[in-house]
Amino acid sequence: MHEETRLPRNGKEFILFLAIISILSVNIIAPIIMGYQFGFSKDVYLDTLKVIPFVWICVVLLVTLVANPLVTKLNQKFTEPTDGFNARILFTILFSVTILSILLTIIGSWIGTRQMSLNLIRTFLYNWPRNFFIAFWFETLIAQPAARFTMKKLHASQARKTINV
Template sequence: MHEETRLPRNGKEFILFLAIISIISVNIIAPLIMGFEFGFTKETYIETLKVIPFVWIAVVLLVNLVAKPLVSKLLPKFIGPTDGFNARVLFNIVFSVTILSILLTVIGSWIGMREISMEPIHNFFYIWPRNWFISFWVEALIAQPIARFAMKKLHESQYTRIQRAKA
C-alpha cells in the first residue's frame, strides 16, 4: 500500500494535525452551541470567547487520553483491511465525535458555567444530539479536510525538498 500523505506520519505531525483540527473545531463548535443555547448575541459570543481556551485544553486532553485510545480499539471492529481511506476517516470521525460530544456536553457545560452542576447531566438527552450533529458536520466538512490538506501540502514540500537534495 502506498504511503498516505493526508495523515500525520510522526509525533510532530500529529501535534500539528491535532492543533489544526482542535483549534478550528473549538472556534466553530463552541460559539454555535452557545448561540443555540443562549441566543446568537454579541454578549453570548464574548462569553464564549472567554471560555474557548479552557475548552480547547479539555478537548486536547480528552482526545489524547480518552477518544484516541477508544477509537483505536473500535476501528478494527468496523473496518477491514480492504476498506478505503474515506471509510476509515468517516468511522474515525463518527467514533471521535460521539465520544467527545458525550464528554464535552457535560464537561464543556461545566467549563462554560464555571461550576460543576447536575444541569448538563439532567438535560443531556436534549442537548447531546444537537451537539453531536454540529460537531459531526464541522469535523467532516471543515476541520478534518483542512487538516488533511495541510498534511498533504506538508508531505509534498518534504518530498520536493528531498528530491532537490538528491539532485
C-alpha cells in the same frame, strides 16, 4: 495508513494535525453550541471567547488520553484492512465526534457555565444530539479536510525537498 500523505506520519505532524482540528473546532463549534444554548448575542459570544482556551485544553487532553485510544480499538472492530481511506476516516470521525460530544456536552457546559450542575446531566438527551450534529458535520466538512489538506501539502513539500537534495 502510515504511507497515506493525508495523515500525520510522526509526533510533530500529529501535533500540527491535532492543533488544526482542535483550534478550528473549538473556535467554531463552541460559539455555535453556546449560541443555541443561551441565544445568539454579542454577550454570549464574548463570554464564549473567555472560556475557549480552557475548552481547548480539555479537548486536547480528551482527544489524546480518551478518544484516540478508544477510536483505534473501535476502528479495528468496525473496519477491515481492505476498506478504503474514506471509509476509515468516516469511521474515525464518527467515533471521535461521538465520544467527544458525549464528554464535552457535560464537561464543556461545566467549563462554559463555570459550575458543576446536575441540571446539565438532566438536559443531556436534549443537548447531546444537537451538539453531535453540529460537531459531526463541522468535522466532516471543514476541520478534518483542512487538516488532511495541510498534511498533504506538508508531505508534498517534504518530498520535493528530498528530490532536490
